Amino acid sequence: MQIKISLSPGKIANYLAIVVIFFILVSGGIQICKYVYGYRADWMKLFNVDRELNFPTWYSALMIAFCSVLLKIIAIGKKQYSDRYTKEWQLLSLIFLFLAIDEVLSIHEILIIPEVSEALNLPWFLHSMWVIPGTIFVIWFVRRYSRFAFHLPYKSRKHFFSAAFLYVGGALIMEMVGSYVAEAQGQQNLIYALIATAEEAMEMTGIVIFIYGLLYYLRQWNDKIDMEITINK
Numbered sequence: 285m286q287i288k289i290s291l292s293p294g295k296i297a298n299y300l301a302i303v304v305i306f307f308i309l310v311s312g313g314i315q316i317c318k319y320v321y322g323y324r325a326d327w328m329k330l331f332n333v334d335r336e337l338n339f340p341t342w343y344s345a346l347m348i349a350f351c352s353v354l355l356k357i358i359a360i361g362k363k364q365y366s367d368r369y370t371k372e373w374q375l376l377s378l379i380f381l382f383l384a385i386d387e388v389l390s391i392h393e394i395l396i397i398p399e400v401s402e403a404l405n406l407p408w409f410l411h412s413m414w415v416i417p418g419t420i421f422v423i424w425f426v427r428r429y430s431r432f433a434f435h436l437p438y439k440s441r442k443h444f445f446s447a448a449f450l451y452v453g454g455a456l457i458m459e460m461v462g463s464y465v466a467e468a469q470g471q472q473n474l475i476y477a478l479i480a481t482a483e484e485a486m487e488m489t490g491i492v493i494f495i496y497g498l499l500y501y502l503r504q505w506n507d508k509i510d511m512e513i514t515i516n517k
Contacts, residue, residue, distance in 0.1 A: 293499035293500045297495060304492060308333065319472075320474065333481055333484035334477065334480035340484065342388070343488075345388045347491045347492070352378075352381040353377075354495070355377035357502070358501065359373035359374040372432045415460060437501075440500060443497025443500060446493050449490070451490030454484065454485070454487040458480075458483035462476060462479045462483065
């Protein structure tokens with residue numbers, strides 16, 4: 285049995301973006317209802333982008349996992365052509381697989397230990413201690429992939445850089461801003477909630493752009509992306 289799947293980069297990105305906009309608007313409305321009008325229904329947790337194991341979390345995780353799958357497909361194609369950057373594509377696929385798992389399990393939040401940051405007298409922007417290994421990883425990533433990035437076609441490079449800027453800006457920069465607000469005013473206020481919402485919005489938007497960029501890159505090999513899945517007896 286053979287299954288043919290036709291993918292349109294623009295249509296897929298638009299559909300994904302519509303859902304992202306929905307989650308962000310609903311989550312923002314939830315924060316206003318909570319902190320302005322005092323409405324705190326339990327169902328609101330299901331759509332709060334700053335909560336774990338709810339609809340936005342699973343949606344983000346699935347998008348990131350989709351990136352991992354697309355990167356793996358590219359890596360397989362590069363290997364068939366003995367491309368010099370095959371290992372880079374393979375490693376990217378593994379990195380995004382880990383990010384998808386982390387999105388669900390929040391492994392990085394193990395390092396958010398207020399007592400430790402206070403004992404070490406860390407500056408306000410490092411109170412979420414996971415940003416330290418996160419920043420180290422970003423520096424390593426830039427060094428590891430700088431040559432790889434500049435071998436990409438211009439448009440793909442623009443897509444990937446835009447996606448990275450938004451995702452890292454949300455995950456690290458906005459996290460630091462949130463740490464400052466949490467330190468000054470606590471986390472139970474509208475300002476912190478909206479910063480957390482902006483953080484998630486930047487991350488999810490970055491992933492949507494990256495998915496579009498990956499599909500666009502795949503289309504350079506063929507005007508129409510056809511995926512054949514063969515199930516052997």
